[in-house]
Amino acid sequence: MALGTWGRVYLTPDINTLKFATKGLVAMTLSLYLAMEMQLDRPYWALISAVFLQIRPQSGLVIEKGLCQIGGTIIGGGLGVLIMALSMQMPAIALMMLMVWVFICATSSSLTRNFNLTYGFAMGAATAILVVVLTIVNNNSSQGVFDIAVARVSEIVLGATCATLVSMLLWPDRVRYIIHGHANTVIDETFKALTMHLDANISMNDARQQIMSALGQALTLNNDSSAVVYEGPHGPGRARAAYLLSQRALSMMAEMQTYGRLVREHPTLASEAFEDALKDIRDTMERIRSRQTYSERKREINGLRQRIQKAELQRHGTPLARRMAQGLMILLGYASVMIEAHHAINDAENTRLKAPRLSRHRDYMPALTIGIRSSLLFAIGAIIYVSTQWSSGVLMMVMPVIFGTMFASFPSPNAMLKNVMKGGLVGIFAALIFGNILLAQAAHEYxxxxxxxxxxxxxxxxxxxxxxVLANGLGFCILYIILTMPSNNMSFNISSFMDRTLAIALGLIILYTVFRIVPSPNALVLRRRVIRATTDDMLQLWERSCRQSRERASDWFNGRMVERVQRLANFDSQLPEEERYLLDLGMTGMNFGHLILANYRRVTSLDNTPDTREALRQWQTALAHAYQACAWGDFDERFTDASQALLKRLREAGEMDDEQIELIEGMVRRLDLTLHRFAKMSSSRDQRDISDVLEQAS
Structure with missing residues (x-):
């Protein structure tokens, strides 16, 4: 009989799980011992600090998370002191200022892609709450405020330091090994997606799912690479190579999905030679995926590029067919760079590559929602505390803010919170038995x-x-530690235990309720914001292409598009399978940005006169607006007019030969087909939405 998840965790644990738990226990017991030796008031906060650092235990990630935790704690402690300095005699004003700080931290946390930085913001909010509220509860003086701030910062910094040292010294695990595995997966998933897109016998839905998998892996590689810089002098080189691999994988995905549609929907465009080239690409990509060494992969991709060039597909057929052939060479160029970047990750000592991290698209509407939600959580806890003067109410204010800030950006925060609450329930019983019954009978020794x-x-x-089961384990450990409160002066008081339990349980219930009552913005609203933001970025590409290289502008656009594409894919998953088109729409927007940059470079390298540049600018503007129009179910005729004006201008200028102009004409023809198709799909979907609304109203 197959074991379930819990059975595999506890009945057949692997060696890595046992090592991880041992390292975590060593870090926590060390931090507890030092905190008790230093006579800190609440040593258990050092344990909680160490618990959070156990998530992703690789040395670089632990160092990065520790730095974010320490930085957030120091800033939060300083802010707490400042708040009390300004409002020592006015607790209500202090709580209002604290609510504003919680809003700032929660909003800022949702605008970053780095989870370690998100955790730093959460600790900044939590430390300020502890300093201010504990000062109010204990009726302390200005000196007391400073003492509380120093104690809280000392406890959390101590836990972070111990966890970091143990992670580096005991069975050290390196981020570079994870990055190497991620890079392998990105290449494998992306090349598999290319093979599927260029095979007309594979359904577009299967190819779409594969590209989503590749997108997620590329984003994971980019996010995890930030921590490898802490692992030796070659860490920054590995990070840059990983960024380059992510960037070119995204560029390849943006290019491939359009050709996948053309292969399926317009088979008459492909000649026999073109079909042979597609088969050669598919076969070679499968061989590359099975190759293990850099030299074998490089030999395969170079041989493929030479064979495609010898076929001279770009010199035969219609303009659109020649443009498709040119696109194949672009795809193979991306594949070659990906292989080089993967090699640079492994051989950072002898290879130097440059690439920026993925840029971040910041949508402030969801961020403000998260900020409002977190500040509301704190406000509810503060109102209950002010009304009841409940000393344990500080837990009711701190824990929801920490969990609410950390989990708000997850795809399914409600599911995460459910699992945290389930694990916390088990932690309550464990704290009662081990922390208040068994420990009460044991000798009071460390x-x-x-x-x-x-x-x-x-x-x-x-x-x-x-x-x-990570969320379950996290909820268990946090509540078990807080309710046991190991320290030099432990009290085994069941009434006090129940009081703390009630405070935490009430805080988690409020947290879950607020998440249900204050949901994320409507999916249709967010979808429109994503399309509008994509259009705005396409309009900015002209200015960026004038100021920067094409590669830098392309990298900037990739980074801002990847999360938009993922968000559209999430919306897509809510539609019936036969009506899904939003993922394709997002990938098409990414591809349009690359086409704008490529067309700008191609034309201006031969004809850089003011009239030609103005025609290019108008064409780019028309394409951006046509993309937005097709998403709303309309085709913007201004794109056709701008395209004809551009082609006319190029022919009149005489700087480009007929073959080059025909390639641009083929690109325009392909864009025209794509825009018409999406306009038809979007229009049909909008009509169904209206019919559904009318039916519900009747």
Whole structure:
């Protein structure tokens, strides 16, 4: 009988899970020992700090997360002191200022792609809450505020430092090994997507799913590469190579999906020689995926490029067919660079590549929603505290803000919170038995404390190391630690335990309720914002292409598009399978940006006169607006007029030969087909939406 997820975690654990749990337990017991030796007020906060650093335990990631945690803690502590300095005698004003700070931290956390930085913002908000609220609860003086801030910062920094040192010294695991695995996966998934898109016998839906998988892997590679810079002098070189691989993978995906549509919907455009070339590409890509060494992969891709060039596909057939052949060479160029970048990740000592990280598209509407939600969580907790003067209410204010800020940007935050609450429920029972019954009977010594307290913690860490039950393990460990509160002066008071349990449970219930009551913005609104933002970026490409190289402008556009494409794909998954087109629409927008840059470079390299540049600018503007119009179910005729004006201008100028102009004409023809197709699909979908609304109204 097959074991379930929990059975695999605890009945048949792998060696990595056991090592992870052991490292985590060592880090936590070390931080607890030092905190107790230093006579800190609340040593358990050092343990909580160490718990969060166990997520993604590789050395570089732990260092990055530790720096973000320490930075957020110091800033939050300083802000807490400042708030109390301004409003020591006015607690209500202090809480209002604190609510504003929580809003700023939560909003900012959602505008970053780096989860470690998100966690830093969460710690900044939590530390400020602890400093301000504990000062209010204890009626402390100005000196007391400073002491509380120093204690909280010391506890959290101590936990982060211990976790970082243990991660680096005990069974160290390096980010570069993860990056190497990610890079292999990106190449494999992207080349598989190319093979599927160029095979008319494979359904477009299957090819679409494959490209989504490749997109996710490219984004993961880009995000994880930031931490490799902390691993030795060659870390920055590995990071740059990983960024380049991600960028070219995205460029290849943007190019391939359009040709996949043409291969399926316009088979008459392809000659026999073209079909042979497609088969050669598919076969070679499959061989490259099975090759393990750089030299073998490089030999395969170079041989393929030479064979395609010898076929001279760009010199025969209609303008559109020649443009398709040119696109194949572009795809193979991207593949070659991806192989070079993968080699540079492994051989950073002898290879130097340059590439920026993926840019970030920041949609402020969802970010503001997350900020409002987090500040509302704090406000509800503050109102309950002010009304009841409940000393344990600080937990009710801190925990929802931490979890709400960390999980808000996840695709399914409600599901994450459910799992945290399930794990926390088990943690409550464990804290009652081990922290208040068994420890009360044991000798009050550090060794006995670790022996009794560490067993359940080890089991919780085993869950954290498995992605499927990570949220459960995190909820268990956090609540188990907070409710046990290991320290020099532990009290075994069931009424106090129940008081803290009630505060945390109420805070998590409020958190889950607020997430349900204040949902993310409507999907249709977000979809329109994504399309409008894509259009705006396409309009900016003209200015960027004038100021920067084509590669830099392309990289900027890729980074801003990747999350938009993922968001459109999420909207797509909510539609019936036969009506899904939003992913294709997003990838087409990415491809249009690359076409704008390529056409700009191709034309201006031969004809850079003011009249030609103005015709190009008008064509680009018309294409951007036509893309937005087709997303709303309309075809903008201004694109046709601008295209004809551009072709006319190029012919009159005489700087480009007929073959080059025909290639541009083929590109325009392909764009025309694509825009008409999306306009028809979008129009049909809008009509169905209207019919559904009328039917519901009747």
């Amino acid at each position: 060794i006995m404390l670790v022996v009794v307290f560490g067993g359940p913690l080890f089991l919780g860490l085993m869950a954290i190391n498995n992605r499927a």
